[in-house]
Amino acid sequence: MGTNDWWYQPCLDNIKKLHGTMCSEEHCNSTIVKDYSENYCNCTDVYPNGCDPVRYQGCCSYSATSPVPILELGCYCCCGCFANETPVAVDLKTYKAIAEFNPGDLVYVADNADLTKWSQKQVLFSNGAGGNSSAITMIKLTYEVSDGKLDHLFVSRDQLFYMTDKKMKSASRLVPDQDQLVFYDGTTAMVKSLEVGKYKKGLHHIATSLGPATTMDGHLMLAKGIVCGDYALQLGLGGGQSDSKSLVANHAQLPEFGTKEYFEKYKHVIGNALKAHHPEHKPEDFDSSVFEVFGKRGPVIIPESAxxxxxxxxxxxxxxxxxxxxxxxxxxxxxxxxxxxxxxxxxxxxxxxxxxxxxxxxxxxxxxxxxxxxxxxxxxxxxxxxxxxxxxxxxxxxxxxxxxxxxxxxxxxxxxxxxxxxxxxxxxxxxxxxxxxxxxxxxxxxxxxxxxxxxxxxxxxxxxxxxxxxxxxxxxxxxxxxxxxxxxxxxxxxxGGPVDPKLQVESALPITDKTGTILVVTYNVPVDPKSATAIGNYVFDPILSVNAARIDPTNPSVVNLHTIMGKPGSYSVCVYDVTSAKGEPLIKGDNCASFKF
Incomplete structure (x- = not known):
């Protein structure tokens, strides 16, 4: 594992969502952790994930971007690329599935960037994730082999392909009806479509070196005859460790397909977040037991009432x-x-x-x-x-x-x-x-x-x-x-909860005139007439009798209580269940006032 891996940043983003940290590169690359990760990410019997007690298609949900927990250290590594069954050249005429390559096996590679010399080299690195119980998100890259005849490769987003200008370009930045892939003999194949879906056979990568490649020499292999980079070259270019001239111009700034920027830049291409193709090309159907194109089933129908x-x-x-x-x-x-x-x-x-x-x-x-x-x-x-x-x-x-x-x-x-x-x-x-x-x-x-x-x-x-x-x-x-x-x-x-208390009793002042005694109760805001004129909402100590309660015609924050005068002395009135004109209840502790006769 290294910070140059294409899946490193997405995996790190997943780890951050868990509020976790990445283990050191040295620890993740140790033999014991690599063996553990291989078993964990492939959901073997030791680490079955959801594949226990019965294995079934798709039970192993891990992909290259899945975090691998290292329990004793409290940190994570990653599963971290071709589909398992992609045919890769052993020599000019012989191919075998990429997942079948082991360290020490021979793979056919170009010795230079001009593709003028080819030879066999030993595979020094071979690893993968998923397997037949997995369903890994990958890109189906369709290209035209000859007039009207199509073929395809299942690849990761950052799989590198050799272009006609002798530069490398990642799969997710390829453009249908513009970019051409290159065969061993220099003939070309026009890219026709890019589709995202679930590949159900696992993914794998190999390399002719253990570290990132600094040049294309010895790191260009053949997948179905198409010239592409091995894993070491992918690491080197991704981390900027190889000659920058190996990438197409402004590669990092090129938009990835599925984004708004991609379709704004390449107006001859149609599609959405899941596919890109020329209007006159209809992506071919494929066996859904191997590769299930996203969006084929249509969007999930969400009811209007949801x-x-x-x-x-x-x-x-x-x-x-x-x-x-x-x-x-x-x-x-x-x-x-x-x-x-x-x-x-x-x-x-x-x-x-x-x-x-x-x-x-x-x-x-x-x-x-x-x-x-x-x-x-x-x-x-x-x-x-x-x-x-x-x-x-x-x-x-x-x-x-x-x-x-x-x-x-x-x-x-x-x-x-x-x-x-x-x-x-x-x-x-x-x-x-x-x-x-x-x-x-x-x-x-x-x-x-x-x-x-x-x-x-x-x-x-x-x-x-x-x-x-x-x-x-x-x-x-x-x-x-x-x-x-x-x-x-x-x-x-x-x-929608109870209205916040805002009503306060500010004062109570007795006034005597020829009609009797009126207790003027003043609130901090206008009050609700119905609750404020309910005599039972006013409690006196000592007890006083109230004959009527009316809102003051000149001030909606004042209630006039017509009382029968008691003995001279100190009194208090406490108000309950009265609300403001806006429905706001009384503030507890601010609902009483004292006065004297």
Missing amino acids: QHFVSKEQAISILENPESNISPVYSGIGDDLVKYLFTMFQGFYPDVIFYYDKVNQMPNAYSFFEYGKSFVVVNGGLARVALMDFDTLAFVIAHELGHLYGGVPKNDEDYTCEGQSDFFAITGVLPKVWYGLSSGPIISQAIETLTSFFDLINPKLRTGKKGNTCMHISTDCRLEAMKAAFHMMPLPACA
């Missing part, structure tokens, strides 16, 4: 904000975290169907009742937001469960309101899944991260709708609801 973690408009705002730094579908970032969290929550909510819509780039999550079932859906785009970590994803799932089970207040569709769902996630869901105090650090980290997450939304879309305390509250109100739950306070009024 509840969202953020509104549709807010999600679009996050998607379009460059600071969100949402990684491409094929990065693998966030996948393991969501799948693990679903496994955790499933144990406590067995009747809920949890679904990870990996290919959906919209940064959102949903919950709904349909066909008599409860559903929680998390989009891959949300998991791939740069700042979205393990704790916050746990909160998102808990929030969606809050919509289903959080109680009142509810909206017109009989789902729990937004703020109460945030509140219930902290009071009812997370402490259920993480026993005792163990949920505390998760909650506090989630609130901190969500504060930054909400900042990714256009400020105009953070304010909510005035007067709506259920589904259209502000992001500040949502954070207030979370903090209230964490600090054992009631749901705030902005989120």
Whole structure:
């Protein structure tokens, strides 16, 4: 393992989402850790992951970007590239699957960048991840061998290919109907399409050296006759250790396919986050038992009545904000975290169907009742937001469960309101899944991260709708609801909770005229006439009789109590159940006043 590996940064991003650290390169490259990683990442019988007690297609969920926990040190290494079955040349006429190469075997390589001399060299490095029980996200690269005849390779995003200008270019930066791959004899094959999907046979890489390559010499091999770089060259170019002239011009600045920048730059190409091709070329169908193209099944249908973690408009705002730094579908970032969290929550909510819509780039999550079932859906785009970590994803799932089970207040569709769902996630869901105090650090980290997450939304879309305390509250109100739950306070009024106490009794002053004695009770704000004129809401010590109560016609903050005069002396009046004109209750301790007759 090295910092130059193509999967290093995505794996490091996954480790950061776990609030973990990467082990030293020396430790990860030690023989014992390599052997352990090989077993761990391939889900062997010793480390079966989800492949126990019965192995089945896709049970091994690890990919090159999956963290490998090193328990004794409390840090992580990585699984970390061709598909296992890719034919690689042993000599000019003989090929075998790349996964069958072992250290010491011979591989056919070009001795120079001009491809004028070829020879056999020993494989010094051979490693892989996945296997027949895995489903690894890879790119299907389709190219035209001859007029109308197509072929393909399954590759990682950073697999390097030799171009017609004798430079190298990564798979994710190739452009259909523009870039041409090169065969052993110098003939070319036009790139026709790029597609992202699940490859179900594992991945593998080999190299003719143990360290990063500094030149192309001896590191250009043949995959199905196509000239491409070995793993050592991939490391060297990725880390900038080889001659910069080996890469196509401005390689690092070229957009990766699936991004908005890619389609803006190459306007002759159509597609989306999952594919890119020329309008006149239709990507070929393929055996889904080997490679399942993302998007073939169509998007997950979310009912109109479904509840969202953020509104549709807010999600679009996050998607379009460059600071969100949402990684491409094929990065693998966030996948393991969501799948693990679903496994955790499933144990406590067995009747809920949890679904990870990996290919959906919209940064959102949903919950709904349909066909008599409860559903929680998390989009891959949300998991791939740069700042979205393990704790916050746990909160998102808990929030969606809050919509289903959080109680009142509810909206017109009989789902729990937004703020109460945030509140219930902290009071009812997370402490259920993480026993005792163990949920505390998760909650506090989630609130901190969500504060930054909400900042990714256009400020105009953070304010909510005035007067709506259920589904259209502000992001500040949502954070207030979370903090209230964490600090054992009631749901705030902005989120549908009890109105915050603001009413105070400022004074009580007796006035005697020809009609009798009037006790003038003054409040700090205008009062609700109905509750303020209810005689039973005023309690005197010593007891006084009140005949009537009326709002002062000149001041809505004053109530005139018509009393029967008692004995001269000191008195007090305490007010209960009176609210302000806005419905705000009395502040406890500020509801009494003293006076003298």
